Amino acid sequence: CSSDLKEAFFIRFRRWWRGVNIFQKAYIFLPINDDNHWSLVIICVPDEEDESGPIILHLDSLGLHCSRSIFHNIKSLLIHEWKYLKEDNGALDIPMPDRVWKFLPRRIDEKIITVPRQTNDYDCGLFVLYYMERFIKEAPYRFKRQHLSMFGKNWFKPQEASSLRGKIKSILQEKFRKAPSGENSIWKPVCLSANAQMDKSRDQVNIS
Structure with a gap:
């Protein structure tokens, strides 16, 4: 895929959040649909006191989606947005240290999250909804690496998600x-x- 095609795709894609600085948000939820299956990406943006960069989390109730490919695409999206904001606005209100923002492409972390698995072939959408619901209830104001311990196979019982x-x-x-x-x-x-x-x-x- 040429750089021109990637740029054209990014311009079309960013219409979803036009007028919104996504780096000012603590969390960004991106449901992923591919091959009749749903999984969830959560982008966690650090605060000004955190020396780390954004963390991309991937939650998949069947482990069917290729996390590596998803991380590549989401990271590319964030870098494009970073470049766009730097070129469009010199001074931005970004809730992260300047040294992190300056070298953002090298500070983006990725993490495949171990989560409760669905017990059938059709509840993936319900699990995505329940992942978001539980995360919103339990996540801190700003996510840090130490908060990864909130996840795990025993985060909740699979029937809780299916009951949605x-x-x-x-x-x-x-x-x-x-x-x-x-x-x-x-x-x-x-x-x-x-x-x-x-x-x-x-x-x-x-x-x-």
Whole structure:
């Protein structure tokens, strides 16, 4: 892939966070989808007192995705953004030491995270959601290397992540139950999945 193509891809990709300095954020969550499987990347940005650079974490409930390739792509993305900000703005409010920011490409760390594994072939999306939920609840204000101990095979029980299916189902059923009826209702279903059936006589959706 030529440098021009990489630059064009980066310009299109950064529209997602246009107007936002991602290096000012403590955490950036990137769900990864490839080959019908979901995994999660968490970019942890250090604070001004930390001499280390950003840490890229990869959490995969089946270990199917190539972490090396993902790390390469995410690191390349961060370096492109770093170059863009340096060229576009001379002085930036970056929450990390100047000596770290100056040599950022050499200070980005990577870590494959050991996490609880799903026990079937279809709960990867639920695990990604649950990884984010647990991390948001338990992570410190700014992540440091010593906080890696929060993870592990026993971080939570696999059935806790799988149980999100029932919770999401209950939320959707409650939303549909409380939704106003009528032609102008935003909750009026248009397209149903294979697991949803329409009761046309009552204009309701039963999700199984």
